[in-house]
Amino acid sequence: MLVVSVSLNVILAHKLNEVRPATSTAAEPPLQSGATVPSFDAIDLNGQARRVSYSEVPQPTVLYIFTPSCSWCARNLDNLRELTSKKTPEYRFIGVSLSKDGLDEYVKAQGLKMPVLHGISDETRKKYRLGATPQTIVVSPNGQVMKDWVGAFAGPQKTEIESYFHVTLPGIRSAS
Numbered sequence: 109m110l111v112v113s114v115s116l117n118v119i120l121a122h123k124l125n126e127v128r129p130a131t132s133t134a135a136e137p138p139l140q141s142g143a144t145v146p147s148f149d150a151i152d153l154n155g156q157a158r159r160v161s162y163s164e165v166p167q168p169t170v171l172y173i174f175t176p177s178c179s180w181c182a183r184n185l186d187n188l189r190e191l192t193s194k195k196t197p198e199y200r201f202i203g204v205s206l207s208k209d210g211l212d213e214y215v216k217a218q219g220l221k222m223p224v225l226h227g228i229s230d231e232t233r234k235k236y237r238l239g240a241t242p243q244t245i246v247v248s249p250n251g252q253v254m255k256d257w258v259g260a261f262a263g264p265q266k267t268e269i270e271s272y273f274h275v276t277l278p279g280i281r282s283a284s
Contacts, residue, residue, distance in 0.1 A: 163249055168200070168246050168249065169201075203215075
């Protein structure tokens with residue numbers, strides 16, 4: 109009986125880890141709603157310097173922070189595609205990769221339909237409390253954080269994101 113119980117607990121723990129979204133490993137908590145964040149400089153996929161300024165557009169900006177090697181980012185892609193397809197008129201979406209390694213190939217292979225930037229400074233990473241991926245930050249045109257979610261769109265976080273954006277998301281892909 110004990111062996112069966114332990115075996116079931118091991119199986120259940122393994123299943124739980126398969127569906128649990130990534131969580132922040134950063135020492136600092138996510139940005140708080142109402143915090144002000146500065147414009148920042150980055151590099152686009154053509155190697156051109158770009159400045160992300162929030163006041164240049166009338167709608168809020170959604171920064172989707174990822175890395176090409178992040179398994180949770182890959183599992184979250186269907187959610188990201190659904191969100192951008194439904195909400196692009198209301199929000200400006202910008203992908204920000206924390207790594208250049210494999211980025212061009214990743215963007216092409218995944219068919220991301222938003223500007224993708226990389227090469228942000230360590231100072232920007234610190235100010236935006238970036239580290240764990242994926243991370244989704246909504247910033248108003250006056251530079252105030254409206255929301256900051258760290259992790260894939262799963263479980264209660266998926267429900268919160270669906271409610272916030274008024275969309276239904278497909279959920280995360282199973283691990284492959």
